[in-house]
Amino acid sequence: MPIVDALNLDDDLLEDAVPWSHEPVCTSYIDELESELCVYTIASFDRGRGISIFTTPRIAEEFAFLSPFREVRGLGVNDHTNAWYTEALPGKGIAMLAKHNVKSGELLSAYTPALLVHMDSQLSTLQREKFLKIAVNQLPAATRDSYLSLTKFYNNPMVVMHDVLKSNTFEMEIGGHMHLALIPEPSRMNHDCAPNAQYYLDGATLTHVVHATRDIGQDEEITIAYSDPLTHYELRHRNLEAGYHFSCQCKRCQDHEASDAILTTIKTLTTGLEDWTPESTATTEDAERVIQLFQEQGLEGFLDVPHGHAAMAYSAVGNLEEAAKHAKLAAEVLAIKMGPTVPGVADWEEMAADVKAHWSWGKRKRGFKGTFSKMFG
Ligand SMILES: C[S@@+](CC[C@H](N)C(=O)[O-])C[C@H]1O[C@@H](n2cnc3c(N)ncnc32)[C@H](O)[C@@H]1O
Known part of the structure; x- marks a missing residue:
């Protein structure tokens, strides 16, 4: 037929x-x-x-x-x-x-x-x-x-x-x-x-x-990465052995105690950055530290989330220039990670183009180590 x-x-x-x-x-x-x-x-x-x-x-x-x-x-x-x-x-x-x-x-x-x-x-x-x-x-x-x-x-x-x-x-x-x-x-x-x-x-x-x-x-x-590199060694190791039949000997696996400890620090800082209650103590320094830890761990391809957090952390304290810079970087990394047509890319580009229109603008009055910014104090 x-x-x-x-x-x-x-x-x-x-x-x-x-x-x-x-x-x-x-x-x-x-x-x-x-x-x-x-x-x-x-x-x-x-x-x-x-x-x-x-x-x-x-x-x-x-x-x-x-x-x-x-x-x-x-x-x-x-x-x-x-x-x-x-x-x-x-x-x-x-x-x-x-x-x-x-x-x-x-x-x-x-x-x-x-x-x-x-x-x-x-x-x-x-x-x-x-x-x-x-x-x-x-x-x-x-x-x-x-x-x-x-x-x-x-x-x-x-x-x-x-x-x-x-x-x-x-x-x-x-x-x-x-x-x-x-x-x-x-x-x-x-x-x-x-x-x-x-x-x-x-x-x-x-x-x-x-x-x-x-x-x-x-x-x-x-x-x-065949297995999510943001998970701890034990799980990565198990996934790679079960799914791909090899035992990973990469640098992060060899130094797994240190790399696991860094993942825990990243998680703690990220949880703080995601806290948008008035009690949040998250700072732009926390966001920069997460980016630095990702880079030190060779996780540049996963920096869309940390750059996104940094964009919002800077936006929250009224730093337009840094917020726009990180929103643009979040869009660039996400486009390489998920493809240029996923909705998040357009969202970050939109934020980069007009930071003040983003919901995070001015959300945190204390941005830099507990000091009130003039703009929001
Ligand atoms: C998709 S293939 C990759 C190409 C493969 N090396 C080849 O010869 O065609 C996946 C297989 O490559 C091997 N492999 C991939 N990454 C590895 C690594 N980091 N260490 C050892 N073997 C690895 C494993 O045997 C795995 O099942």
Whole structure:
């Protein structure tokens, strides 16, 4: 059956329908999903990179109308930025390293998934493997090869496709549905609890985007955080062992007593900064101290929250210039961490443009070590 029939699209939309390059191959009806799951492939997607999707016909129909399927993709996505190369590192497998000195904020990579997989839990591993094999085999040879060359947890020949997916997966929300996304190039980035890069997944453009969060020297490893680096060592360690099968030996893990103590100090100061009652003793110095501790811990990619607190702490004592500066920085860090279209970015930009209109303006009369500011005293 042609895909347009399978998708049951309105007549006037048929012209725009996605030309799946292969007939969809479907499971039988899955009661819990009230649907079947099918493999859809567009081998010609983005200059022959290709993409396969294993999802419900309903979601495939929504995919078909996402902008990346309907418009010629802009330059930059799926192009090598020339900022990185890969190489094996002792005890870490293949890693991504900087080809030249990289500046904080620089774009490192932007790629679309080779494979997207519906996060159902109904199929058995062997059942899912059968469909993943079809999905991967329908990809163009270069994309299929890069999929198959990725690292594998189990090395079980019965479930190779599943193994690669499990060992390298990102999660992507597309049209309100969570999918596992396999993106070969950034899958080579190893973990560090003080990562020098941040990534976000943009479901609207189907893109995985990575930026440097501090300057990175030539031949230095480029790392991201697999586990929330703002949690204490014990939890990070457990998550990394259970989810990624390695024991983290990064600097923060090695110095875990000191780094845990710093996280506790950060938490105490942050709790104070979030206290907006008249009794609050939070100061702009507290906000600056949190920023400094984040920087010392190599957590630059997570500074959106501390800069936000600093923006409001300065606003609260009537320091317009510093408030605007930190609000702008909060927007910049958040755009790299979550993507430029998340609502918080516009909120911080709005505050930077008009600090006095922000609810925090003048909220705390005591800003600097208990002295009343002239403006509010
Ligand atoms: C997504 S892959 C990263 C690329 C991988 N090194 C490779 O060879 O393709 C995730 C796997 O890399 C390894 N890995 C990532 N970060 C690591 C680290 N900090 N220390 C040791 N191994 C790490 C673990 O085996 C982990 O399961």
